[in-house]
Amino acid sequence: MNEVATEVSLLGMFWSAHLVVKIVMIGLLGASVWCWAIIVNKIILFRRLAGAMDKFENVFWSGSSLEDLYQTLSQQPTQGMATLFVAAMREWKRSFSSGAASAFMGLQARIEKVLDVSIAREIEQLESQLLVLASVASAGPFVGLFGTVWGIMSAFRSIAASKNTSLAVVAPGIAEALFATAIGLFAAIPALIFYNMLQGRVARAQARMESFADEFSSILSRQIDHMAHERDRAA
């Protein structure tokens, strides 16, 4: 970079900036990269989740044997509703494998607990790193503003030292200082937008899983009552 380019080019503005401003710029740029990485990952994750849940619901409501479905799903990593289903079925099987009659007494409550825990885990996984977006969205502009204020402060100090107030002398310092705020906004704006969007998707996924959990627990509850009745009749 020669001297002339230093005055106006983007890289020149960066190199001529104060160290603090440089750190702010680099930090904000890193935050932007991180935010976008999270955004891309989350979008892909939600898309897969939605696809998996649709697929699972189709299979679940197709009337096929739950036993077969459990055998299939328990062999592979699962997502969303499938996880709930596998967790509930595992608890169900465990209660029957123990063979204790008393197992029926609390089975309903245990299954609901298991479903709640599974939903919580799924939601936690979905929400993970969304706080990063929220933080960047709220703090990014302030960090950028800090860099700008610092840059302008040093620029004014330089102006005072050089005792030259012509715009040509003042402008580069202020431009590079404003550059920090620009990067801050550049990182914060997408973070804010996608945070809101992803938060909405999490809420939707959560509602969908809870409704499934309710339905599934009601099915299992009916099944429990049915088995208990048969056992009473057998007894």
Added chain:
Amino acid sequence: MKLSLNEPGVIVSGLAHVALLAAALIGFSQAKPFEEAQESVPVDIITENQVNEITKGTKTAPAAQKPAVQATKQADIPEPKPRPPEVEAQKDVPTPPPSLKREPDPGQDETPAEKPVPTPPQRVAALPPPTPTPPVPTPPLPEPRPTPPQDAEAVEPPKPQPRPKPDVPTPPKPDVKPVDPKQKADLAAQIAKVLDAKPTPTPPKPPSRPKSGEETPDSKPRMNSAEISKLLSKEPPGQKASSARDLSQTASLGAPNATAARMSPSLWAGLDGLMLDQYKQCWTYLGLSSEHYIPQIKVEFKADGGLAAQPSLLNPPSDPALRSLAESAMRAVRRCDPLKIPAQYAPYFQQWKSRILRFDPAELQG
């Protein structure tokens, strides 16, 4: 955050930012400079006439011909006015002595002297050197007083003032005013007779003549002639140099503060030489002037060298015998109309458009 195909976010985001930065670097590599903003400076277009008016300051053209002559004199006077009451009276007295012998001092042509009596200022400037050498009494006296009057006005005044004191500054004023009407009539009559000039020119002359004419003849011979002659004799070099010229110019008419172009000394010398040569050819005078009388004629030039107004004799001779000399000088001025003035002097027209010509018989013959 692990790099995997399941979560390609880091890779995608990193690549996107690198691409974006590259694009930004290219896009911002050269800041587009603003188009040159021409700073507008308010400019008024001024015609040449307006420039002349500005530089000349008080030039008002009330009436056509007569007023013009008077107007210029009055215009000149107003500036000095603050001093004039004292200064003019004082100056008038001192000036005469130098004018007779020192007229020549050309070196100080450039110094803008007071218009009414152009010669005096020059003399004044020239005199300073003499003052130290000459009579001891005069220099000391002038100094104390000069300072107060000077404060009001220009730097030059100091010189003229010294003399006035010894001469008795107050008397000149009363003399000038009362006498004016009387001599005006006389002079006007004589001039009308002698000069074929129109009636108009005469009126302007009287006002000017009375002052210079009365003051100069009266004060010069009576007061300082002896002392002045001594002083003059002591300055041979100055006299010789000055004697070479018949023409003594009036100070430039421009106002002191005007910013108009000023003629350099060499230009003045060249112009004086030109005018001298031409008037010499036009001037024929037979006879000897025993007395120290040098007709002073105020001439208003046009830009092309022609006469803008009737020439006026500033110091009509008291002696009828000398009238022919004055007449010959007036004739010379009219005969040399228009004067041939090179184009190079055109820009300085304001400075030489009004001049006082001194026709020294000795110079003509010499």
